[in-house]
Amino acid sequence: MVFFKYRNLIHQLDHQAFDRLLQPGDTTLYSGIYRCEVCGYEIVSTKGDSMPPEHHHKHTLAQGPISWRLIVRTIQKNPDVARDRESRNRGYLER
Numbered sequence: 001m002v003f004f005k006y007r008n009l010i011h012q013l014d015h016q017a018f019d020r021l022l023q024p025g026d027t028t029l030y031s032g033i034y035r036c037e038v039c040g041y042e043i044v045s046t047k048g049d050s051m052p053p054e055h056h057h058k059h060t061l062a063q064g065p066i067s068w069r070l071i072v073r074t075i076q077k078n079p080d081v082a083r084d085r086e087s088r089n090r091g092y093l094e095r
Contacts, residue, residue, distance in 0.1 A: 002033060002042070002072055013073070022068040024054040033072040038063050042071070 004010055017030055021037060028034075028045040035042045041057050051068055059066060 001040075010072075017073065018070050020070070022051050022070075024051055024056065024066050024068075026051045026068075030070055030073050032070050032074045034068040035071045037067040037069050038065075043068075 020029075022028070022034070028047055028049050028051060031045065031047045033042055034045055034051070036057070038059055039057070043052060043056075045051060045068075054066060057066070
């Protein structure tokens with residue numbers, strides 16, 4: 001579970017990137033916090049890096065394989081992005 005203090009620093013965004021599941025070793029498409037769908041273990045991964053290998057943390061046979069979901073997307077501030085809300089929301093996941 002992710003915790004935060006300052007609500008004004010977090011933006012909700014309905015984007016398909018949050019629906020995609022990654023497997024161990026897959027290339028991270030977006031920098032951010034990823035959560036294992038099976039056990040809730042959370043990690044931080046950077047765009048272009050590989051997700052942790054299968055042996056990063058263990059599951060029982062009953063739990064099944066590790067599967068990662070992006071839960072918080074992080075970005076670097078980009079001065080070239082338009083200031084209006086619509087442009088910001090559209091641009092968050094395109095970088």
